[in-house]
Amino acid sequence: MQSNSILLSLLIWLPIIGAAIVSLVGGDNANRARWLALAISIVVFVVSIPLFTGYDASTPKMQFDEFQVWIGAINANYHLGADGISIALILLTTFTTVLVILGAWDSVHDRVNQYLAAFLVLEGLMIGVFCALDALLFYVFFEGMLIPMFVIIGVWGGPRRVYATLKFFLYTFFGSIFMLVGLIWLYFHAHSWELSKLAELKISASAQAWLFFAFLLGFAIKVPMWPVHTWLPDAHVEAPTGGSVILAAIMLKIGGYGFLRFSLPIVPDACHEYAWLIIALSLIAVIYVGFVALVQDDMKKLIAYSSVSHMGFVTLGTFIVFALMRGGGSRDAAYLGASGAMVQMISHGFVSGAMFSCVGVLYDRMHSRMIRDYGGVVNTMPWFAALWVLFSMANCGLPGTSGFVGEFMVIVASFQMNPWVAAGAASTLIIGAAYTLWLVKRVIFGDIANEHVAELKDINLREAIVLGAFAAGVLILGVWPAPLTHLMDASIRHIVDQVAIVKI
């Protein structure tokens, strides 16, 4: 397993080194920092494309393997590798980071170099999370991510940023440190941090239950699942636009990714045992949090709650696998559920990123996120309104947009498990449409509400590029999801097949 590719290392370290350069040379010249950061992020995106083109999707094996002994004393290795799931998420990360840096062009003026550097560091660490095959390395990236995000929200955020960022940090730290205890316990028994070795380890039922809840705390807070989601609306509301986009589009996905990479392969029997719990929590997220979103008067908060609700589909799709695989259901439905969860993750990355970018566009002009300050935006910003409506449609899961694909797959799969679960999940199509369309109605349509709206200027070229790129993602994925599902198919089948094996 000697290293034969440096592609993944390059993807991790290039943005981090780039960040150091940006923060050093961009101190006195904001434009230089912007162009440099943009160039670095584009280079990283280009470097990440060979992952997609060079990946052999017919096998679930980890590819682009890199192996280096890190800390010999405790068998920790610098071991990187990517399968279809990782690659999809890495591409989402590199793609979104370019758009975030472009989006911050005119909206951030204070310490621009530090702001952009923080995003580049974040990018490197998130890519590290998605391709670490060593549990300790994964944990280091997983936690390391918190520092730049903490600073982004705390320095460039809104009025209550300090409260929000401390809450964000302590919540996520709280969850993940229990995961660390679980990982150390696993290391003690497996004498290895390799994920593949941990997945082969035989673990007793009671130990599996403990580990399951340790992982659950870590990942459920990250996703976030109801009832540990309360940090998210605060963090989103106070974060600067770029912070919200990265948070919603990528960081939340790390929770879902963690379930697939850790909980499912390592403690499948406990997952089976407690799948009902996760399914119940997911349904509460989908339905109850959907209703909560309905009553928000802050646009960012509304989208934040809608994120929680949509991420409910991810956990639902991941855990109905157990009911289907071990409850005598069809294996194909299980694949469908897990694939649906993954498609939903990628799609939600595009849609939520786009929605937060839209709010950012309005906020830059009006300095308000309150729905009541808007009305009739379509009259002054027609192009913007068209894009916003597109993203809203995707958010309610309209066929033809990416939002439909994942939700549909999960609902179909859950129908095979239990029609009532499917009915609960499907209710999102109504609730989601309600809060999204009502938001559109109040902000976009109607008469011009006040003189501030009357003075609005439509999006400029830069904003058009950002929103247009998101729109392209939403539409392509909606009309033709085959490349994505093909990319992840073998990897997902592999994980789902592992689940079927009792390993007590």
Added chain:
Amino acid sequence: MTFNIHDLFLLLPEDFLLGATCAILLIDLFLKPGQRSITHWLSLAALLGTMALILADTDPQVTAFSGAYIHDKIAAVLKVFILGISAVVFVFARGYLRDRELFIGEYYLLCLFSILGMLLLVSAGNLVMVYLGLELFALSTYGLVAINRDSGIASEAAMKYFVLGALASGLLLYGMSMIYGAAHTLDLAGIHAAAPSVEHPQLLTFGLVFLVVGIAFKFGAAPFHMWLPDVYEGSPTAVTIFIGSAPKIAAFGMAYRLLEAGLGGLSPHWSLMLGVLAAASLAIGNVVAIAQTNIKRMLAYSTISHVGFLLLGLANGTPSGYAAAMFYAISYSIMATAAFGVILLLARAGFEAEQIADFKGLNKRNPWYALIMLLAMASLAGIPPLFGFFAKLLVLKAAIDAGMIWLAMVAVVFAIIGCYYYLYVIKVMYFDQPEQETALVLPQDKPLRWLLSLNGVALVVLGLLWGPLIGWCYRAFGLPS
């Protein structure tokens, strides 16, 4: 027991340090106040020379004075870090001392004697040697705390430190006398051999309790921590940084010698005691630190909580646990030096950086040193990929290996609580508006600024590449690395 004059040559590093210290004492007498830098550089040279002598012996296995002095690999590692970190402290402290008219030979001499005491302490092979080393170290630090004799708060701190320290020494001595009574020997190896078959095992256990109290006092573990916040706050920062760094390494050495080398057979007993002390220290340190407004006092409570972690590793009672605790002591010293170093530097830039509020908006006024403080705080909080995380990881691993999963959970919960006050400092530096917008005028003290920058960068670099250091610790305890 016979005294062999040739044994003196076996103690070459200590001899060198003692000779150098005496020479500096004499030279300093003849220096004019303006020439005090000579003392500074000579002291540094003495430390580095001693360090070179220790490093020159690549496979140390020295036993001198009938086993009273043992210089093994463990002692070598501990001594190298005690000397190295003290040397860094000297560089950091110089300008601060000069600005406050404390730039006097006594600071260096007391520090040097104290360091000599620490070296003897970690090499102790019998109970008397432990006591001698400890007292040489402790008496010098009592003097150091009171070095600014015009300061009421410093005198009060010194007085408290002295009285409580003397009490702890008394308890320790009392425990030693009981162990001597039970085992009929002062030799630690002899006690270890005699422990399973002593006539009155309860006497031995009784003595152990007093030893543990003495050790806990020297560490500043709760509930024997009362002196620590007052001493940290009351001392001049140049003294706080000295007391807050290298002595933790020496305290680890003392605990190892007494508990493992001497009373290793009683590990089921002391393991439980250390576990209780660890839990208490973690709880008191982390919770009380939240309420502090003085940064030195906050760091004092943070020390108490770190001692809790360190004891967690010791409590395990296996070589890998000791290696983890040793790694923790060393990494803590490096982190604490960085944090106090920033305070020392800022204390000279026109305002006394005593209160946490003094750090307001530091990022706007000087981003680089704000970043170093951020690294120090995040590292103390144990956030990966910084150095402090891996120290915590190894200690938690040791606790889980030993089956103390509940204790590990307690440690984890308090680590999260502890996170808050470290983050609070970061919050003050980064998110708050400074009272003045102007850039800080920092002293042109190049050695301090370069070394402090290096110290800050080391927290990241050692976080990514901590293999060699942990390998060194593992090898010292004969573990594969």
